[in-house]
Amino acid sequence: xxxxxxxxxxxxxxxxxxxxxxxxxxxxxxxxxxxxxxxxxxxxxxxxxxxxxxxxxxxxxxxxxxxxxxxxxxxxxxxxxxxxxxxxxxxxxxxxxxxxxxxxxxxxxxxxxxxxxxxxxxxxxxxxxxxxxxxxxxxxxxxxxxxxxxxxxxxxxxxxxxxxxxxxxxxxxxxxxxxxxxxxxxxxxxxxxxxxxxxxxxxxxxxxxxxxxxxxxxxxxxxxxxxxxxxxxxxxxxxxxxxxxxxxxxxxxxxxxxxxxxxxxxxxxxxxxxxxxxxxxxxxxxxxxxxxxxxxxxxxxxxxxxxxxxxxxxxxxxxxxxxxxxxxxxxxxxxxxxxxxxxxxxxxxxxxxxxxxxxxxxxxxxxxxxxxxxxxxxxxxxxxxxxxxxxxxxxxxxxxxxxxxxxxxxxxxxxxxxxxxxxxxxxxxxxxxxxxxxxxxxxxxxxxxxxxxxxxxxxxxxxxxxxxxxxxxxxxxxxxxxxxxxxxxxxxxxxxxxxxxxxxxxxxxxxxxxxxxxxxxxxxxxxxxxxxxxxxxxxxxxxxxxxxxxxxxxxxxxxxxxxxxxxxxxxxxxxxxxxxxxxxxxxxxxxxxxxxxxxxxxxxxxxxxxxxxxxxxxxxxxxxxx
Amino acid sequence: xxxxxxxxxxxxxxxxxxxxxxxxxxxxxxxxxxxxxxxxxxxxxxxxxxxxxxxxxxxxxxxxxxxxxxxxxxxxxxxxxxxxxxxxxxxxxxxxxxxxxxxxxxxxxxxxxxxxxxxxxxxxxxxxxxxxxxxxxxxxxxxxxxxxxxxxxxxxxxxxxxxxxxxxxxxxxxxxxxxxxxxxxxxxxxxx
Ligand code: SF4
Ligand code: SF4
Numbered sequence: 001x002x003x004x005x006x007x008x009x010x011x012x013x014x015x016x017x018x019x020x021x022x023x024x025x026x027x028x029x030x031x032x033x034x035x036x037x038x039x040x041x042x043x044x045x046x047x048x049x050x051x052x053x054x055x056x057x058x059x060x061x062x063x064x065x066x067x068x069x070x071x072x073x074x075x076x077x078x079x080x081x082x083x084x085x086x087x088x089x090x091x092x093x094x095x096x097x098x099x100x101x102x103x104x105x106x107x108x109x110x111x112x113x114x115x116x117x118x119x120x121x122x123x124x125x126x127x128x129x130x131x132x133x134x135x136x137x138x139x140x141x142x143x144x145x146x147x148x149x150x151x152x153x154x155x156x157x158x159x160x161x162x163x164x165x166x167x168x169x170x171x172x173x174x175x176x177x178x179x180x181x182x183x184x185x186x187x188x189x190x191x192x193x194x195x196x197x198x199x200x201x202x203x204x205x206x207x208x209x210x211x212x213x214x215x216x217x218x219x220x221x222x223x224x225x226x227x228x229x230x231x232x233x234x235x236x237x238x239x240x241x242x243x244x245x246x247x248x249x250x251x252x253x254x255x256x257x258x259x260x261x262x263x264x265x266x267x268x269x270x271x272x273x274x275x276x277x278x279x280x281x282x283x284x285x286x287x288x289x290x291x292x293x294x295x296x297x298x299x300x301x302x303x304x305x306x307x308x309x310x311x312x313x314x315x316x317x318x319x320x321x322x323x324x325x326x327x328x329x330x331x332x333x334x335x336x337x338x339x340x341x342x343x344x345x346x347x348x349x350x351x352x353x354x355x356x357x358x359x360x361x362x363x364x365x366x367x368x369x370x371x372x373x374x375x376x377x378x379x380x381x382x383x384x385x386x387x388x389x390x391x392x393x394x395x396x397x398x399x400x401x402x403x404x405x406x407x408x409x410x411x412x413x414x415x416x417x418x419x420x421x422x423x424x425x426x427x428x429x430x431x432x433x434x435x436x437x438x439x440x441x442x443x444x445x446x447x448x449x450x451x452x453x454x455x456x457x458x459x460x461x462x463x464x465x466x467x468x469x470x471x472x473x474x475x476x477x478x479x480x481x482x483x484x485x486x487x488x489x490x491x492x493x494x495x496x497x498x499x500x501x502x503x504x505x506x507x508x509x510x511x512x513x514x515x516x517x518x519x520x521x522x523x524x525x526x527x528x529x530x531x532x533x534x535x536x537x538x539x540x541x542x543x544x545x546x547x548x549x550x551x552x553x554x555x556x557x558x559x560x561x562x563x564x565x566x567x568x569x570x571x572x573x574x575x576x577x578x579x580x581x582x583x584x585x586x587x588x589x590x591x592x593x594x595x596x597x598x599x600x601x602x603x604x605x606x607x608x609x610x611x612x613x614x615x616x617x618x619x620x621x622x623x624x625x626x
Numbered sequence: 627x628x629x630x631x632x633x634x635x636x637x638x639x640x641x642x643x644x645x646x647x648x649x650x651x652x653x654x655x656x657x658x659x660x661x662x663x664x665x666x667x668x669x670x671x672x673x674x675x676x677x678x679x680x681x682x683x684x685x686x687x688x689x690x691x692x693x694x695x696x697x698x699x700x701x702x703x704x705x706x707x708x709x710x711x712x713x714x715x716x717x718x719x720x721x722x723x724x725x726x727x728x729x730x731x732x733x734x735x736x737x738x739x740x741x742x743x744x745x746x747x748x749x750x751x752x753x754x755x756x757x758x759x760x761x762x763x764x765x766x767x768x769x770x771x772x773x774x775x776x777x778x779x780x781x782x783x784x785x786x787x788x789x790x791x792x793x794x795x796x797x798x799x800x801x802x803x804x805x806x807x808x809x810x811x812x813x814x815x816x817x818x
Contacts, residue, residue: 182687371736375672
């Protein structure tokens with residue numbers, strides 16, 4: 001199997017079986033990319049893993065995981081203004097964070113080119129919503145290309161980069177989760193020879209780059225002009241693909257884009273009548289000429305898309321304007337606006353318009369669902385220890401607020417810690433709002449340390465200056481754990497260390513306790529003290545991410561034998577605190593009521609030992625009890 | 627028609643290696659391959675799945691509900707869940723018989739299925755369930771190798787012979803514990 005590093009550095013053309021994100025990263029190298037930036041977030045972090053697989057000194061590009069998406073986008077935009085081909089990538093909701101600067105970019109002359117890569121998530125596989133970022137293309141006048149496969153992810157990146165450089169404007173490349181993570185064979189091209197140098201080519205004369213009263217309209221005019229020009233190019237682009245019916249031009253047609261278009265093509269293969277599928281490569285601006293030609297030649301079309309009625313609204317408006325006779329169908333049910341398209345769903349939607357040609361697959365009868373398996377904190381995770389201790393210290397009626405990160409899993413049973421969640425870094429300020437005028441219910445907000453740097457600092461400063469009567473628990477695990485352990489600012493992995501307590505003190509936090517999360521009694525006491533403090537109080541609950549820690553330890557010493565704990569059966573009094581309250585996944589409850597420890601899961605950290613009221617959990621030495 | 631393989635397990639079990647080895651083997655056997663993995667939060671001990679579709683008429687990467695010819699699972703409960711979601715009549719569920727209790731089982735609110743129950747429910751779907759387990763594995767991740775070995779021996783996927791799968795496993799693992807993994811593969815393959 002080809003290694004990531006080989007994938008990124010092979011000079012000549014080759015083919016390989018690979019994932020969408022990796023194919024895209026190789027495409028970046030082939031395009032002669034100079035600068036890439038990101039904030040980690042599913043479904044895109046593997047693009048970063050591929051870029052990082054080349055040792056720093058040998059990279060033909062500069063890459064960083066920035067502190068948040070806005071920072072990442074600004075760095076990429078700045079580099080582009082200096083003439084360097086740049087790209088920025090993040091998850092769907094990351095665009096909300098970046099939006100303040102993004103919205104200006106179409107007005108700027110981005111002389112080096114800039115591709116903004118979005119990992120949208122229909123189906124909310126790993127996001128807090130299904131937001132449809134196609135709306136942003138319209139709002140920001142930034143064109144949007146939509147690949148459906150790993151192969152297209154690479155091809156369309158190359159196309160986006162070249163169009164962006166040529167028109168000196170930003171271009172969106174919108175991927176969705178199962179394009180990022182799809183696997184197929186991809187043909188790769190050679191790497192370019194002789195990249196342009198690093199000399200800074202910024203010149204205000206290319207601008208203006210300052211949108212103020214007198215310049216806003218000329219700049220907006222330019223943005224709109226470029227958008228129209230892009231649309232004309234898309235009319236003749238090979239990125240629009242026709243899946244023609246075998247029997248020649250059909251009476252019926254489907255217009256779609258991205259993965260839904262491939263679902264349509266699969267559904268059509270089982271249809272009773274010939275149907276043509278037009279798959280658009282670019283969904284903003286729409287290739288109006290191409291679309292009119294397709295619609296004029298057909299009696300009826302169906303617009304098939306995921307999420308919001310974006311294509312539908314635009315295409316219906318176009319058909320109205322041009323007075324086309326073609327009948328236009330679209331999705332009917334509210335449920336059709338939710339979740340991700342599959343070929344059977346496509347068939348069901350098409351059947352609503354064309355019942356003679358398509359059949360909705362019968363619902364699957366598989367009987368009772370087996371026990372669900374929701375994600376859990378890892379064995380030994382410091383957050384578990386912290387939640388266990390905090391839960392014991394909370395008075396009845398307390399309101400707990402979660403933030404984004406592994407700790408947001410705490411809202412599920414048995415912890416039920418963190419029962420409101422909006423966005424990255426919201427927890428401090430939502431907590432401050434919940435504390436307003438509230439003297440009867442304590443408010444405790446949780447925050448991860450990567451999120452702290454990402455978006456929580458303004459909220460903390462606000463809570464400090466307003467002296468909000470609440471407690472913030474900063475769960476410091478030293479990494480961006482949930483998305484795969486990308487380094488965060490301040491750990492010393494990138495740049496210098498930024499000790500959190502010192503930073504918080506400088507930000508004006510007056511009440512602060514810094515506790516090792518495994519010391520549960522100490523943490524409970526600190527939390528009580530913090531809640532008793534009138535005004536803003538902060539508790540740092542510190543423990544390294546154990547998944548990362550154990551991986552690194554095993555990497556350094558493959559023969560490493562970890563210890564374990566065991567349940568002393570003579571002492572166990574069937575309290576079930578370990579299984580049902582502390583709930584490390586390593587504990588196993590047997591049909592006879594006894595509890596043991598799963599040898600494949602336990603890492604032997606011992607954070608559970610203190611939780612057993614009967615003191616029945618005992619440590620085993622490495623190698624014992626096998 | 628595409629030949630669909632639905633692979634599933636518990637996050638952290640190394641399902642990615644299984645999927646990568648199978649994809650490589652399928653290509654080596656001359657199939658065109660399309661597939662897709664689960665990433666993100668589910669990897670923290672949640673249910674995870676990976677999809678593999680062989681044949682040119684598969685345009686999309688995920689195995690549609692109820693259309694899997696083979697469900698390959700790294701854990702018993704996930705095997706049952708995978709079969710209930712994906713297995714088509716006449717298909718086979720092959721699972722590694724290990725038990726990871728989800729929280730609802732540990733708190734006593736749900737039951738964990740016995741092997742007989744899995745077999746019976748898969749039969750109701752018109753399929754067949756096969757369990758595999760190898761004693762004394764040095765590392766639980768070697769369960770992947772056992773599953774592939776038995777898959778080869780049962781000849782469940784067209785073209786995926788013992789040689790092809792063994793070669794793909796070796797290629798996917800590179801140096802990592804190769805000898806031991808191949809020994810597990812052979813043991814599981816021989817026991818069929
Ligand atoms: S990855 Fe790290 S922080 Fe996240 S649940 Fe696992 S141990 Fe905890
Ligand atoms: S010692 Fe084992 S059982 Fe106890 S918390 Fe750690 S991993 Fe879980």
